[in-house]
Amino acid sequence: MANLDNYNLDKSKANDMLNNILDSCNIPPSSENIETIMMKKKLERKPLVILLHIAVLFLILVVLSPLAFKEDPNFTVIKTSKTVVVADHVLYDDCFVLTLSGAADYKNIHAAKYDGALIYPDVIDETTGLVIFPYKGDALNIYIPTNSGECIQAVLNENR
Numbered sequence: 001m002a003n004l005d006n007y008n009l010d011k012s013k014a015n016d017m018l019n020n021i022l023d024s025c026n027i028p029p030s031s032e033n034i035e036t037i038m039m040k041k042k043l044e045r046k047p048l049v050i051l052l053h054i055a056v057l058f059l060i061l062v063v064l065s066p067l068a069f070k071e072d073p074n075f076t077v078i079k080t081s082k083t084v085v086v087a088d089h090v091l092y093d094d095c096f097v098l099t100l101s102g103a104a105d106y107k108n109i110h111a112a113k114y115d116g117a118l119i120y121p122d123v124i125d126e127t128t129g130l131v132i133f134p135y136k137g138d139a140l141n142i143y144i145p146t147n148s149g150e151c152i153q154a155v156l157n158e159n160r
Contacts (some may be wrong), residue, residue, distance in 0.1 A: 011035055076157075081150040087129065095122070096140070096156055100129040105145040111156075112141045 009017075015034040022029050077086060084102035091097075106126050111119040111133055119140065123132040133140070135156075144152040 077152065077154045081144075081146050081148075081152045083148045083150065084144060084146045084152060086144070086152065086154065091135070091156070094135060096133045096135045098131040098133075098142075098144075100131060100144065102129075103147040104129070105147055106131070108143075108145045110143055112143070113138050114141075 011034050018034055019029045081102070084100055084104045086098055087101045088099040089097065106124050109121055109124065109131055113119065119133060121131045121133050123130065125131075131144075133142070140156040142152075142154045142156060144154070146152070
């Protein structure tokens, strides 16, 4: 039913018109006046309007969700593996901590500086996947071999 507030017709005239139309069609007059009918229509639309607002909010959250997963500018995985994943990483002033999941070859994990010097982890915990490299601010190429023969390569940029 149209919203009568948009027209220049008062509600008592609209109610009379409705009853006249119903009478001319041999339909008994409505027991409700036009204001009651309009109020019911507004109440019927209210849950739909609320659901529309909720849907728009979820759409905005879906569109903005990639911002929550922005990449670390200091750490980039160059080569990936199907069997091992770098689940987490944290850079501290004196160490770089990796958490791995999957079948990594922990004995052969190492890093190389740009001058070619090799760095081996100070701590390796195969049960939790924890690997801790000493870090002095230099850029590192980190190599994580897997038991299936693949090798993950990651780059840790200089901390400046």
